[in-house]
Amino acid sequence: MRNPFLIGTKIYLRPLEREDAALFVPWINDAEVNRTLNRYRPMTLEAEEEFIQSLVKSEHDLALGIVARQTDRLIGATGLHRIDFRNHHAAFGIVIGDKNEWNKGYGTEATGLLVGYAFGTLNLNRVWLHVYENNPRAIHVYEKVGFKREGVLRQDRYQEGRYWDAITMGILREEWKP
Numbered sequence: 001m002r003n004p005f006l007i008g009t010k011i012y013l014r015p016l017e018r019e020d021a022a023l024f025v026p027w028i029n030d031a032e033v034n035r036t037l038n039r040y041r042p043m044t045l046e047a048e049e050e051f052i053q054s055l056v057k058s059e060h061d062l063a064l065g066i067v068a069r070q071t072d073r074l075i076g077a078t079g080l081h082r083i084d085f086r087n088h089h090a091a092f093g094i095v096i097g098d099k100n101e102w103n104k105g106y107g108t109e110a111t112g113l114l115v116g117y118a119f120g121t122l123n124l125n126r127v128w129l130h131v132y133e134n135n136p137r138a139i140h141v142y143e144k145v146g147f148k149r150e151g152v153l154r155q156d157r158y159q160e161g162r163y164w165d166a167i168t169m170g171i172l173r174e175e176w177k178p
């Protein structure tokens with residue numbers, strides 16, 4: 001393991017480095033990956049490097065790389081964003097950019113690790129997210145970890161020639177089962 005920050009059984013989370021940007025660029029530009037993300041513009045190496053640097057510097061973001069323990073290879077990233085230390089909440093995000101690594105339990109474990117850190121260390125009370133209705137895999141992962149559906153933003157996203165709803169999901173500290 002290289003520079004682990006939060007350690008799970010199949011994956012660990014580590015700080016992101018500027019050099020990681022080169023791996024993320026093709027992932028973010030992959031239509032199968034970005035179709036469920038709030039992105040549509042092409043990503044460049046320079047913009048991705050700046051994005052990583054801005055996350056590292058921000059007190060309101062905590063972004064970590066997801067590394068598969070078996071191969072010690074970076075496969076994606078997860079983060080808490082818009083961290084609000086007055087109201088004790090943050091938005092959760094995750095992307096496993098390497099599609100070959102989907103459906104191996106990595107996303108579920110990464111989500112659980114970061115949510116546990118949000119409640120146990122950052123003293124947050126609520127973690128929330130928006131997920132598009134065309135992302136049943138992510139919805140299943142979030143429900144497995146304990147997120148509840150809270151509401152629907154109707155026709156929030158235009159993609160593939162039609163509008164899709166965004167579902168607001170959230171988990172409270174009192175609901176969290178480590």
Ligand SMILES: CC(C)(COP(=O)(O)OP(=O)(O)OC[C@H]1O[C@@H](n2cnc3c(N)ncnc32)[C@H](O)[C@@H]1OP(=O)(O)O)[C@@H](O)C(=O)NCCC(=O)NCCS
Pocket residue numbers: 032033036037076094095096097101102103104105106107108109130131132135136137138140141144
């Ligand atoms: C969403 C994402 C993070 C999930 O990570 P992952 O490592 O593939 O997820 P896991 O392997 O931990 O779990 C996937 C679960 O979804 C289930 N699943 C897979 N496809 C599914 C589908 N079409 N409908 C419902 N469930 C599905 C799997 O069976 C598994 O559940 P199980 O463990 O109960 O059998 C990952 O696929 C990803 O990064 N996608 C692209 C970016 C993205 O959508 N990010 C989230 C934005 S809100």
